[in-house]
Structure formats: structure tokens, C-alpha cells
Amino acid sequence: MSFWENFWDIFWWFFTACVFFAYLFGLFAIIGDIFRDHGLSGWWKAVWIFFLAFLPFVTLLVYLAARGDGMAERSVERARRDQDEADSYIRKVATPSPTTEIAQAKALLDAGTISAEEFERIKSRVLV
Structure with a gap:
């Protein structure tokens, strides 16, 4: 060959x-x-x-x-729905902003749930 x-x-x-x-x-x-x-x-x-x-x-x-055409429309709609679900999940599990965490820690400090040292530790961890 x-x-x-x-x-x-x-x-x-x-x-x-x-x-x-x-x-x-x-x-x-x-x-x-x-x-x-x-x-x-x-x-x-x-x-x-x-x-x-x-x-x-x-x-x-x-x-x-x-x-x-309908197949393409259903595919686009499904992709959009999947993206919306993923975005919703990410927003749900994402960590809060540093400002929100400090505000929550301050509320706990004011309520007497945590001590001033714990508040400072949380604040320093969030700001890093």
C-alpha cells in the first residue's frame, strides 16, 4: 500500500x-x-x-x-433560567460586605453577646 x-x-x-x-x-x-x-x-x-x-x-x-426556531427559543429560555438560578444561589451564599459584618458585630457588642475584644478581632479579620 x-x-x-x-x-x-x-x-x-x-x-x-x-x-x-x-x-x-x-x-x-x-x-x-x-x-x-x-x-x-x-x-x-x-x-x-x-x-x-x-x-x-x-x-x-x-x-x-x-x-x-422553537428549539432555539426553548434553549435560550432554559439558559436564562439556569443563569438566574445560579445568580440567586450565589447571592444567597455570598459573604456579606465588610460593612455589614462590622454592623452585625457592633449589634452583638451592644447587646452584650460578645466582648469588646471579640468585636475588635472580628473587625480586624474583616478589614484585612
Whole structure:
């Protein structure tokens, strides 16, 4: 065998592998979109899954042509919702500002819960 025959065999193998992985990515994206779409009835979901099982490539193209815009909108809405949830969680668990911590420590000092030395220790830790 010559180098070029091996080269084209390798090229064809990589090309086929890339097409196969792209197909799998599209297939799983569409299956995920089908089950996330609350506007689609159960029967329509079953029909799409049936055709994806028996005419996968054609059904994938038809689904993208027929419902691609809605798929993109649902994806953007989900990303926005996930970002809002992450931001909310971060705000909830984030440490308070130094001013807030000192004010809380001062309130504890005024209430007699902590001593002046503890207040100074908290203040020096927060200001560092």
C-alpha cells in the first residue's frame, strides 16, 4: 500500500467518525428538546420518537426544519433560567460586605453577646 492510499483511508475514517458524532449530538439534542417541550402532547412526542427510531436522519432534518426556531427559543429560555438560578444561589451564599459584618458585630457588642475584644478581632479579620 502506498502512503496516499493509507492517507485517504485515515481521512475517510476521521470524516465518518466526525459525521457520526455530529449525528449523535443532533439526535440527543432533539430527544432532549422533545421531552422538555411542555407544549407538545405525549402522542406527538411518541410520534417524533418513533420516526427518530425508524427514519433517524430524515426525521432529524425534518424536526430541525419544522421546530428549529422553537428549539432555539426553548434553549435560550432554559439558559436564562439556569443563569438566574445560579445568580440567586450565589447571592444567597455570598459573604456579606465588610460593612455589614462590622454592623452585625457592633449589634452583638451592644447587646452584650460578645466582648469588646471579640468585636475588635472580628473587625480586624474583616478589614484585612
